Amino acid sequence: MTLELTADLFDGHVGQTFRVGGVDLTLVLTAVERRAMQAWEAEITSRPPFTLMFRGPADAILPEGLRTLEAEGGPAYDLYIIPTHTPSTAHQNYQAVFN
Structure with a gap:
Protein backbone atom coordinates (compact mmCIF):
# COMPACT_ATOMS: atom_id res chain seq x y z
CA MET A 1 0.00 0.00 0.00
CA THR A 2 1.35 3.42 -0.97
CA LEU A 3 0.81 6.36 1.36
CA GLU A 4 -1.01 9.25 -0.34
CA LEU A 5 0.92 12.46 0.24
CA THR A 6 -1.40 15.25 1.32
CA ALA A 7 -0.96 18.74 2.74
CA ASP A 8 -2.39 17.55 6.07
CA LEU A 9 0.33 14.89 6.29
CA PHE A 10 3.02 17.59 6.25
CA ASP A 11 1.36 20.17 8.54
CA GLY A 12 2.95 18.63 11.62
CA HIS A 13 6.41 18.80 10.03
CA VAL A 14 6.52 22.59 9.52
CA GLY A 21 19.56 11.28 1.41
CA GLY A 22 22.90 10.79 -0.30
CA LEU A 27 16.43 21.36 4.70
CA VAL A 28 13.82 22.90 6.97
CA LEU A 29 10.16 22.69 5.98
CA THR A 30 9.00 26.31 6.25
CA ALA A 31 5.44 26.15 4.90
CA VAL A 32 2.70 24.00 3.41
CA GLU A 33 0.90 26.16 0.84
CA ARG A 34 -2.53 25.01 -0.28
CA ARG A 35 -4.26 25.97 -3.52
CA ALA A 36 -7.97 25.77 -4.17
CA MET A 37 -8.87 22.94 -6.50
CA GLN A 38 -10.28 23.89 -9.90
CA ALA A 39 -13.53 22.21 -10.98
CA TRP A 40 -11.75 20.21 -13.70
CA GLU A 41 -9.18 18.98 -11.16
CA ALA A 42 -11.91 17.71 -8.85
CA GLU A 43 -13.11 15.49 -11.70
CA ILE A 44 -9.79 13.64 -11.93
CA THR A 45 -8.38 13.65 -8.39
CA SER A 46 -9.53 13.89 -4.80
CA ARG A 47 -6.32 15.44 -3.42
CA PRO A 48 -6.21 19.24 -3.39
CA PRO A 49 -2.96 20.66 -4.84
CA PHE A 50 -0.29 21.94 -2.48
CA THR A 51 3.34 23.02 -2.35
CA LEU A 52 5.94 22.28 0.31
CA MET A 53 8.40 25.11 0.89
CA PHE A 54 11.87 24.31 2.26
CA ARG A 55 14.88 26.40 3.28
CA GLY A 56 18.49 25.29 3.11
CA PRO A 57 21.96 26.77 3.40
CA ALA A 58 23.05 29.35 0.83
CA ASP A 59 26.47 27.81 0.29
CA ALA A 60 25.37 24.34 -0.87
CA ILE A 61 22.64 24.43 -3.51
CA LEU A 62 20.91 21.11 -4.07
CA PRO A 63 20.25 20.44 -7.78
CA GLU A 64 16.68 19.72 -8.87
CA GLY A 65 15.71 16.07 -8.63
CA LEU A 66 14.01 13.22 -6.82
CA ARG A 67 15.36 13.13 -3.26
CA THR A 68 14.67 11.13 -0.14
CA LEU A 69 13.99 13.53 2.72
CA GLU A 70 14.00 12.02 6.19
CA ALA A 71 12.27 13.93 8.96
CA GLU A 72 14.23 14.29 12.17
CA GLY A 73 13.12 11.31 14.25
CA GLY A 74 10.37 10.51 11.78
CA PRO A 75 9.44 9.09 8.39
CA ALA A 76 11.21 9.49 5.05
CA HIS A 91 19.70 30.84 2.52
CA GLN A 92 18.34 28.94 -0.50
CA ASN A 93 14.63 28.13 -0.93
CA TYR A 94 13.24 24.94 -2.44
CA GLN A 95 9.80 23.60 -3.29
CA ALA A 96 8.05 20.30 -3.89
CA VAL A 97 4.84 20.76 -5.89
CA PHE A 98 1.87 18.39 -5.78
CA ASN A 99 -0.68 19.13 -8.52
Whole structure:
Protein backbone atom coordinates (compact mmCIF):
# COMPACT_ATOMS: atom_id res chain seq x y z
CA MET A 1 0.00 0.00 0.00
CA THR A 2 1.35 3.42 -0.97
CA LEU A 3 0.81 6.36 1.36
CA GLU A 4 -1.01 9.25 -0.34
CA LEU A 5 0.92 12.46 0.24
CA THR A 6 -1.40 15.25 1.32
CA ALA A 7 -0.96 18.74 2.74
CA ASP A 8 -2.39 17.55 6.07
CA LEU A 9 0.33 14.89 6.29
CA PHE A 10 3.02 17.59 6.25
CA ASP A 11 1.36 20.17 8.54
CA GLY A 12 2.95 18.63 11.62
CA HIS A 13 6.41 18.80 10.03
CA VAL A 14 6.52 22.59 9.52
CA GLY A 15 9.64 23.90 11.23
CA GLN A 16 11.21 20.45 11.25
CA THR A 17 14.60 19.58 9.77
CA PHE A 18 14.85 16.98 7.01
CA ARG A 19 18.06 15.18 6.13
CA VAL A 20 18.56 14.82 2.35
CA GLY A 21 19.56 11.28 1.41
CA GLY A 22 22.90 10.79 -0.30
CA VAL A 23 24.31 14.25 0.48
CA ASP A 24 25.48 16.11 3.56
CA LEU A 25 22.62 18.61 3.60
CA THR A 26 19.52 19.37 5.63
CA LEU A 27 16.43 21.36 4.70
CA VAL A 28 13.82 22.90 6.97
CA LEU A 29 10.16 22.69 5.98
CA THR A 30 9.00 26.31 6.25
CA ALA A 31 5.44 26.15 4.90
CA VAL A 32 2.70 24.00 3.41
CA GLU A 33 0.90 26.16 0.84
CA ARG A 34 -2.53 25.01 -0.28
CA ARG A 35 -4.26 25.97 -3.52
CA ALA A 36 -7.97 25.77 -4.17
CA MET A 37 -8.87 22.94 -6.50
CA GLN A 38 -10.28 23.89 -9.90
CA ALA A 39 -13.53 22.21 -10.98
CA TRP A 40 -11.75 20.21 -13.70
CA GLU A 41 -9.18 18.98 -11.16
CA ALA A 42 -11.91 17.71 -8.85
CA GLU A 43 -13.11 15.49 -11.70
CA ILE A 44 -9.79 13.64 -11.93
CA THR A 45 -8.38 13.65 -8.39
CA SER A 46 -9.53 13.89 -4.80
CA ARG A 47 -6.32 15.44 -3.42
CA PRO A 48 -6.21 19.24 -3.39
CA PRO A 49 -2.96 20.66 -4.84
CA PHE A 50 -0.29 21.94 -2.48
CA THR A 51 3.34 23.02 -2.35
CA LEU A 52 5.94 22.28 0.31
CA MET A 53 8.40 25.11 0.89
CA PHE A 54 11.87 24.31 2.26
CA ARG A 55 14.88 26.40 3.28
CA GLY A 56 18.49 25.29 3.11
CA PRO A 57 21.96 26.77 3.40
CA ALA A 58 23.05 29.35 0.83
CA ASP A 59 26.47 27.81 0.29
CA ALA A 60 25.37 24.34 -0.87
CA ILE A 61 22.64 24.43 -3.51
CA LEU A 62 20.91 21.11 -4.07
CA PRO A 63 20.25 20.44 -7.78
CA GLU A 64 16.68 19.72 -8.87
CA GLY A 65 15.71 16.07 -8.63
CA LEU A 66 14.01 13.22 -6.82
CA ARG A 67 15.36 13.13 -3.26
CA THR A 68 14.67 11.13 -0.14
CA LEU A 69 13.99 13.53 2.72
CA GLU A 70 14.00 12.02 6.19
CA ALA A 71 12.27 13.93 8.96
CA GLU A 72 14.23 14.29 12.17
CA GLY A 73 13.12 11.31 14.25
CA GLY A 74 10.37 10.51 11.78
CA PRO A 75 9.44 9.09 8.39
CA ALA A 76 11.21 9.49 5.05
CA TYR A 77 9.54 10.78 1.88
CA ASP A 78 10.64 10.61 -1.75
CA LEU A 79 10.04 14.13 -3.08
CA TYR A 80 10.95 15.95 -6.28
CA ILE A 81 12.77 19.01 -4.94
CA ILE A 82 13.27 22.15 -7.03
CA PRO A 83 15.49 25.08 -6.02
CA THR A 84 13.66 28.40 -6.47
CA HIS A 85 14.82 31.93 -7.06
CA THR A 86 15.91 33.19 -3.63
CA PRO A 87 16.77 36.91 -3.35
CA SER A 88 18.34 36.42 0.09
CA THR A 89 22.03 35.58 0.30
CA ALA A 90 21.49 33.99 3.73
CA HIS A 91 19.70 30.84 2.52
CA GLN A 92 18.34 28.94 -0.50
CA ASN A 93 14.63 28.13 -0.93
CA TYR A 94 13.24 24.94 -2.44
CA GLN A 95 9.80 23.60 -3.29
CA ALA A 96 8.05 20.30 -3.89
CA VAL A 97 4.84 20.76 -5.89
CA PHE A 98 1.87 18.39 -5.78
CA ASN A 99 -0.68 19.13 -8.52
